[in-house]
Amino acid sequence: xxxxxxxxxxxxxxxxxxxxHMTGGISVVLIGVLVVIVGFALRVNPLLVxxxxxxxxxxxxxxxxxxxxxxxxxxxxKDRYMAVFVAxxxxxxxxxxxxxxxxxxRLVSRVRAATTGRILNAYLFIRELAAALGLTSIGGPxxxxxxxxxxxxxxxxxAAYGNLPQPVRDHIRAHAAAVDNVGLFFGEDVFVAVGAxxxxxxxxxQFHIHSTPILMGLWALPTAIxxxxxxxxxxxxxxxxLRRWLSAGPAAASSSPGEGVNS
Amino acid sequence: xxxxxxxxxxxxxxxFLSSLYTFRDRANPRRITTGLFYxxxxxxxxLADVLPSFVLGLVVIAIVxxxxxxxxxxxxxxxxxxxxxxxxxxxxxNRLFIPAVLIPVLTVAGVEGLSRIHVGALPLLDPxxxxxxxxxxxxxxxxxxxxxxxxSSPATSxxxxxxxxEAIGWAAVLPQMLAVLGTLFASAGVGTVVARLANHxxxxxxxxxxxxxxxxxxxxxxxxxxxxxxxxxxMTAGIAIPLIIGHFGVDADRVAAIGMFAGYCGTxxxxxxxxxxxxxxxxxxxxxxxxxxxxxxPTAVIILAVNILxxxxxxxx
Numbered sequence: 001x002x003x004x005x006x007x008x009x010x011x012x013x014x015x016x017x018x019x020x021h022m023t024g025g026i027s028v029v030l031i032g033v034l035v036v037i038v039g040f041a042l043r044v045n046p047l048l049v050x051x052x053x054x055x056x057x058x059x060x061x062x063x064x065x066x067x068x069x070x071x072x073x074x075x076x077x078k079d080r081y082m083a084v085f086v087a088x089x090x091x092x093x094x095x096x097x098x099x100x101x102x103x104x105x106r107l108v109s110r111v112r113a114a115t116t117g118r119i120l121n122a123y124l125f126i127r128e129l130a131a132a133l134g135l136t137s138i139g140g141p142x143x144x145x146x147x148x149x150x151x152x153x154x155x156x157x158x159a160a161y162g163n164l165p166q167p168v169r170d171h172i173r174a175h176a177a178a179v180d181n182v183g184l185f186f187g188e189d190v191f192v193a194v195g196a197x198x199x200x201x202x203x204x205x206q207f208h209i210h211s212t213p214i215l216m217g218l219w220a221l222p223t224a225i226x227x228x229x230x231x232x233x234x235x236x237x238x239x240x241x242l243r244r245w246l247s248a249g250p251a252a253a254s255s256s257p258g259e260g261v262n263s
Numbered sequence: 264x265x266x267x268x269x270x271x272x273x274x275x276x277x278x279f280l281s282s283l284y285t286f287r288d289r290a291n292p293r294r295i296t297t298g299l300f301y302x303x304x305x306x307x308x309x310l311a312d313v314l315p316s317f318v319l320g321l322v323v324i325a326i327v328x329x330x331x332x333x334x335x336x337x338x339x340x341x342x343x344x345x346x347x348x349x350x351x352x353x354x355x356x357n358r359l360f361i362p363a364v365l366i367p368v369l370t371v372a373g374v375e376g377l378s379r380i381h382v383g384a385l386p387l388l389d390p391x392x393x394x395x396x397x398x399x400x401x402x403x404x405x406x407x408x409x410x411x412x413x414x415s416s417p418a419t420s421x422x423x424x425x426x427x428x429e430a431i432g433w434a435a436v437l438p439q440m441l442a443v444l445g446t447l448f449a450s451a452g453v454g455t456v457v458a459r460l461a462n463h464x465x466x467x468x469x470x471x472x473x474x475x476x477x478x479x480x481x482x483x484x485x486x487x488x489x490x491x492x493x494x495x496x497x498m499t500a501g502i503a504i505p506l507i508i509g510h511f512g513v514d515a516d517r518v519a520a521i522g523m524f525a526g527y528c529g530t531x532x533x534x535x536x537x538x539x540x541x542x543x544x545x546x547x548x549x550x551x552x553x554x555x556x557x558x559x560x561p562t563a564v565i566i567l568a569v570n571i572l573x574x575x576x577x578x579x580x
Contacts, residue, residue, distance in 0.1 A: 029456050032448060033487055040534060046437055046541070048331035051324070054444045061451040066317060068447070073319030075443035077311035081267075082438040082538050084395050086274045086428065087402040091362050091409050093423025097343045098413045099352025100359045107357070137370040137394055141543035142427070147363055150547060166550075174554035177543035178531075181555070182562055185527040189520045196492070200519040203496045207504050211515045219577065220520035226569045231562050 032057030085142040092147050104148050105155025114156045116172055117239035120179045121232050123149050127183025128228060132190040139180055150176040161246035168245060175238055179231070186227040189220040264385040267392040270399030271308050278305030281425035291338030300329040301428065304436060327440065330433035340426035355412065362409035366401050373397030427546070434545040434552070438538035445488045454494070457484050458501020465506075470513075471575055473506040478571045481522050482529035482563075489535030491526030498522070513578040521574045528570065531563035532556060 032053045039049030051072075058068035092100075108114045123144075130138040139145075150173045157164055157172060164172075189196050197213050204211040282301035288294050307322050314322070329335060343351075352359070373388070374397045380387040388396045406420060428435065448454070457480065465476040480502055484494040503522060507513050530536045534553065544552045551557070 029451050029453050032444075032451065033453060036444070036487075036535070045331045045333075045433070046534065046537070047327045047433055047440055050437070050440045050444050051327045051331070054440075054447045057444075057447045057451045057453075061447075063450075069320030069324070070316040071320070071446060071450075072323045072443050073311075073314070073316035073321075075446045076307065076319060076323050076439050077316070079439045079442040080271050080274075080308055080311060081392070081395055082442070083274060083308070083435060084270060084398060086277055086424075086435070087270060087399050088366055088405070089427045090277065090420040090424040091366065091402060091405045093425075093427045094406075094409050094413060094415055094420040095359055095363055097348070097351075097419070097423050098355055098359060098415075099348040100363065102348055102352045103356065103359050106352075135367075135371050137374070137398060138367040141546050143363070143366050145543065146546050148360075170547075170549045170551075170554055171558075173547040174544070174549055174558040177547060177555045178558035178562070180543070181531060181539050181559065185530060186524065186566075189523055196523055197520075199492055199495060200499075200523060203499050204504075204515050204519070207500070209504065209508060209515050211519065215516035216519045219517050220524065222573055223521060223524045223566065223570055226573075227562070227566055230565050230569070234562060 028060055029057075031060060085140060088143050092142060096147060100147050101151040104151040105158065108152040108155040109159035114152075115160070115239050116153045116157045116175075116242055117235040117237075119153050119156055120149070120175060120238070121235045123176075124179045124183045124228065124231055124235070127180060128187035128224065131184050131187030132224065134191040136184060136188060139184065141177055141180060145176050145180050149180070157242055157246070161242070164246070168242070172238075172242075175235070179235075182227060182231050186224050190217050190224050264382070265388050265396050265400070267389045267395050267399075268312065270395055271311070273399055273403070275305040275308030275310075277421070277424055278302075278308065278428065280305075280421055281428055284422060284425055285338065285429070288338035291336050293334050293336045294338060296329050296334030297336055297338070297429075300326060300335045300433070303329070323440075323443075326436060330436065335433045337429050337432070340429070341422065342426065351413070358412050361412060362405040365405040365408060366398070369401035369404055370394065370397045373400055430548060431542060431545045434537065434541050437541055441489045441535050441537050444535075445490055445493050448488060449493060449497075453487070454484060454497030455501070457487070458497055461498075461502055462506075465502075467506070467510070470507070470511050470578060473502065473511065474575045474578060475571055477502040477507060477518075477522055478525035478567060478574060481526040482532070482567055485526040485529030486533040486535065489530070489533055489537065491523060491530055494526050494529070495523055498526075507578065511578065517577045518574060521570050521577070525567055525570045525574075528563040528567040531559040 035053040035056055036049060039053065040046065054072065055068055058071070108119065127139045130136070153172050153176050154164065154169060157168070191197070197216055200216055201211050201213055278301050282298045282305060285291065285294055285301060286298035291297055303322055303326050307319060307326070311319055374393050377388050377397065378386070378390070378393045409415070410417065410420065461476045461480045465472045467473075477498060480498045481491070481494055484498055485491045488494055499519075499522060503518055507518055508515050530539060534541055534556065540555045540559075541552055544555045549555070
């Protein structure tokens with residue numbers, strides 16, 4: 001182990017010092033990060049912020065404009081997979097035109113036990129379990145959240161409290177998107193053959209450290225369970241918050257979410 | 264072989280064809296620049312592997328400039344009004360769910376079933392991107408089923424796709440741009456600096472502070488990069504391997520997943536993970552683009568704390 005430790009440290013050191021800009025000080029390399037933080041804080045268009053930060057970082061690393069633009073092109077081509085959900089939009093749009101969201105709301109409003117929090121909790125369970133079994137393509141904001149999950153969550157609240165003010169609607173929708181993310185992220189690592197576990201093994205292999213994918217998946221379980229518990233409690237609190245906002249009458253409902261929306 | 268490029272061609276075609284409607288959309292005050300934005304974006308999808316990287320980079324900059332200076336606006340989409348939607352909903356009922364459910368079901372079936380099938384010497388699905396190809400095929404089949412069920416024309420579904428695409432707007436390009444930035448950050452050595460900073464700060468005799476620095480470092484660096492996979496090699500090589508695994512002799516299997524999860528807490532907190540946090544906000548029509556992050560942060564912070572304590576307990580055990 002001690003040998004491994006020295007090897008790793010040696011590697012890290014040589015990598016640091018082999019880089020000409022490291023010796024120049026920490027600040028130079030982090031200017032790109034600073035551009036991003038300031039840009040986002042000032043609410044400049046994120047596309048511009050990110051592009052400028054990329055160009056600045058490249059220039060500070062003494063890369064030529066030609067090389068920087070080539071990197072922009074190459075990374076764009078490689079990361080096209082992020083927009084593949086667009087292929088599902090003709091189906092989703094068409095179904096929405098024919099009343100899919102209304103049907104989802106209607107289906108839920110007939111189940112008396114259905115509340116916004118419980119529906120989202122059920123979806124969290126399905127999403128996390130499916131991801132833990134390697135079925136990460138069940139779900140997604142375009143395929144599931146917008147056409148089905150969010151309308152159901154809103155429908156349950158409408159069935160109980162009548163028409164929802166827009167801030168409350170937004171709040172419920174944001175929670176629907178959050179559940180989709182939380183379930184996916186923390187289910188995924190439990191499954192052995194998926195990218196995350198293979199990446200971890202790859203990193204340890206580089207440093208000649210032995211690792212076992214099955215055990216790594218096993219040690220992911222406690223967090224996966226903790227996430228489900230914590231987020232379920234938060235969804236229960238969401239139900240209580242909706243009751244507080246909406247049963248007090250429309251005046252209270254339109255004023256309180258603005259401040260309470262953070263919690 | 265069904266290559267992933269065919270799926271990209273399909274996406275590019277949807278974007279490009281919908282831009283043709285946008286050019287003629289008189290309700291859009293910037294219809295020409297908006298149309299150009301989607302047309303270029305669609306063409307870039309189709310031609311990415313044909314064009315030299317430098318030329319594609321120029322196209323990407325053009326897309327950014329069109330969107331960054333307010334050239335991308337929304338128009339009118341001829342949406343069905345509430346009465347029409349209600350009428351067809353009453354007619355179609357739960358059959359509306361069939362195409363929606365077909366997408367995930369066929370994707371999973373495709374990944375599990377078709378990935379082992381070979382046609383001649385070649386696999387049927389591109390083996391490097393089985394899920395994406397399966398999703399593409401599932402979307403096409405679901406679309407055909409949806410046409411039959413709703414008795415609609417392809418043109419109607421294209422117009423509806425345009426409605427959703429333009430609801431997302433420029434945010435659709437953001438995830439790819441952030442990935443570019445991640446690459447540039449990594450090649451400039453931002454990660455090494457962050458790991459070195461963390462190493463300076465922690466007292467070397469304390470297991471707890473090593474665990475703390477690793478988990479918080481994973482979350483923080485993931486927030487910068489927008490991607491835990493980019494943070495993991497850097498922070499693990501910088502903190503976990505020399506200190507937690509090397510110095511304190513903790514088993515790598517016990518540290519790995521919890522460290523990665525600490526990174527995922529960062530993913531929940533950052534606009535840099537645009538495909539998870541910003542695009543859904545746009546897709547759901549939320550007024551604040553940070554609304555999804557606001558819904559997520561308490562869970563993220565609590566779970567980060569849980570991960571730190573858990574890793575410490577597991578390491579001591």
